[in-house]
Amino acid sequence: MPSLEDELFPSTPGKFKIDRGHNINRQFHRCFASTSTMFIWALFLIALTASYLSFQSFVDSGNRYFTASWGGIQWEKQIRNSAKTNRPGGMSVLVTGAAGFIGSHVSLALKKRGDGVVGLDNFNNYYDPSLKKARQSLLHSQAILVVEGDLNDVKLMAKLFDLVAFTQVMHLAAQAGVRYAMENPSSYVHSNIAGLVTLLETCKSANPQPAIVWASSSSVYGLNDKVPFSELDRTDQPASLYAATKKAGEEITHTYNHIYGLAITGLRFFTVYGPWGRPDMAYFSFTRNILQGKTITIYRGKNKADLARDFTYIDDIVKGCLGSLDTSGRSTGSGGKKRGPAPYRNFNLGNTTPVKVPTLVNILEKHLRVKAKRKIMEMPGNGDVPYTHANISLARREFGYKPTTDLQTGLKKFVRWYLSYYGYNRKDVW
Ligand SMILES: NC(=O)c1ccc[n+]([C@@H]2O[C@H](COP(=O)([O-])OP(=O)(O)OC[C@H]3O[C@@H](n4cnc5c(N)ncnc54)[C@H](O)[C@@H]3O)[C@@H](O)[C@H]2O)c1
Numbered sequence: 001m002p003s004l005e006d007e008l009f010p011s012t013p014g015k016f017k018i019d020r021g022h023n024i025n026r027q028f029h030r031c032f033a034s035t036s037t038m039f040i041w042a043l044f045l046i047a048l049t050a051s052y053l054s055f056q057s058f059v060d061s062g063n064r065y066f067t068a069s070w071g072g073i074q075w076e077k078q079i080r081n082s083a084k085t086n087r088p089g090g091m092s093v094l095v096t097g098a099a100g101f102i103g104s105h106v107s108l109a110l111k112k113r114g115d116g117v118v119g120l121d122n123f124n125n126y127y128d129p130s131l132k133k134a135r136q137s138l139l140h141s142q143a144i145l146v147v148e149g150d151l152n153d154v155k156l157m158a159k160l161f162d163l164v165a166f167t168q169v170m171h172l173a174a175q176a177g178v179r180y181a182m183e184n185p186s187s188y189v190h191s192n193i194a195g196l197v198t199l200l201e202t203c204k205s206a207n208p209q210p211a212i213v214w215a216s217s218s219s220v221y222g223l224n225d226k227v228p229f230s231e232l233d234r235t236d237q238p239a240s241l242y243a244a245t246k247k248a249g250e251e252i253t254h255t256y257n258h259i260y261g262l263a264i265t266g267l268r269f270f271t272v273y274g275p276w277g278r279p280d281m282a283y284f285s286f287t288r289n290i291l292q293g294k295t296i297t298i299y300r301g302k303n304k305a306d307l308a309r310d311f312t313y314i315d316d317i318v319k320g321c322l323g324s325l326d327t328s329g330r331s332t333g334s335g336g337k338k339r340g341p342a343p344y345r346n347f348n349l350g351n352t353t354p355v356k357v358p359t360l361v362n363i364l365e366k367h368l369r370v371k372a373k374r375k376i377m378e379m380p381g382n383g384d385v386p387y388t389h390a391n392i393s394l395a396r397r398e399f400g401y402k403p404t405t406d407l408q409t410g411l412k413k414f415v416r417w418y419l420s421y422y423g424y425n426r427k428d429v430w
């Protein structure tokens with residue numbers, strides 16, 4: 001059997017090292033001979049075991065997405081302050097995905113008109129988290145707190161509803177993007193399915209129950225080729241995992257409306273763009289690449305048909321979100337059917353003017369005053385649909401939704417923001 005020294009010094013022939021081995025051995029003996037050092041060793045072992053056990057319970061609760069960066073009296077006070085309304089009959093809204101593109105804009109608009117807002121976001125790195133942090137700072141400057149936490153953190157969710165009687169939830173947190181599902185499918189299940197259910201469970205148990213307005217997507221129309229897309233059209237042929245999770249969300253929310261009387265409004269957004277936008281979207285990455293002199297890839301559909309999108313400016317989407325919050329109705333609880341059922345609704349929020357992607361590039365070139373290097377490619381079959389066009393008559397009828405910003409005007413505002421946010425001197429570009 002190898003001795004302790006052999007294990008510590010497995011290949012150490014030569015006098016010097018063996019001597020050192022003996023020396024260590026002697027020191028070990030001296031060490032353990034003293035009772036006080038024995039005591040210190042025992043303490044050390046106990047501490048080691050304790051920290052191991054607490055680490056285990058951390059892992060067991062499946063909390064690898066969560067950081068315990070919340071809690072405490074000061075934190076609770078901040079939440080209550082952030083949720084305070086500042087107008088008669090004002091709402092207290094929990095905005096999930098508040099550090100995201102649409103969530104940050106909706107939060108600011110609510111706060112501006114005197115509603116209380118508490119944000120929630122997990123700041124995941126699907127795209128540059130520093131942009132999410134910058135949006136959080138912007139919200140913070142307007143006295144809106146964005147809590148860093150995950151939808152799936154049951155304790156955090158319950159705590160937020162303990163602290164604030166939210167009248168509405170604006171649920172915008174999700175794993176967005178179509179192509180990323182090929183790389184990380186489980187992130188869609190985590191946020192768009194599991195996270196949604198956790199949120200609904202929390203709302204179901206809350207007293208009072210809030211009304212819920214949440215982001216579905218125009219992608220639920222999938223392979224539908226009847227245009228414009230109407231809420232009456234079929235939505236059972238999703239073309240991507242993203243679309244499938246949004247469609248699942250519409251069914252799941254329907255269940256919670258039916259069983260637990262939660263008031264539900266689903267918003268089917270059509271390609272939203274604007275300042276503080278999402279870097280993974282084409283208009284954004286085109287801008288970046290055009291400015292850096294890189295080639296942009298423009299996809300084309302079958303029979304060389306250009307792709308087109310019903311691009312919708314963020315301010316119009318914000319108006320649609322506020323309009324649907326204002327008309328979201330009341331959750332009635334499971335016994336509520338006697339008082340009339342809680343509403344379940346889905347609305348298209350688009351611009352009603354589809355624009356071809358090459359036209360989008362022309363507009364960007366004009367605003368940036370830089371010529372784009374274009375590469376035209378056949379669209380790979382990975383979930384993008386060739387064409388979207390919203391029929392918005394339902395949202396118009398229900399809450400007067402009327403988009404007013406065309407792509408020219410909206411992209412001009414986007415480009416202005418982009419240049420200033422990324423520190424371009426206008427003279428460098430123009
Ligand atoms: N932008 C569009 O064109 C568009 C179109 C249709 C639908 N939508 C939907 O609108 C909503 C908002 O989109 P966006 O463009 O602002 O996207 P976004 O990615 O900028 O915002 C979503 C935010 O949610 C957060 N988030 C994701 N998973 C979370 C989780 N499990 N817990 C807590 N936070 C989490 C992210 O960190 C992100 O900040 C999403 O539901 C999206 O699917 C957007």
Ligand SMILES: *[C@@H]1O[C@H](CO)[C@@H](O)[C@H](O)[C@H]1NC(C)=O
Nearest residue numbers: 227228230231232391393394
């Ligand atoms: C638009 O949708 C509504 C239902 O929301 C429908 O009644 C109407 O016929 C649709 N219009 C068109 C042009 O498809």
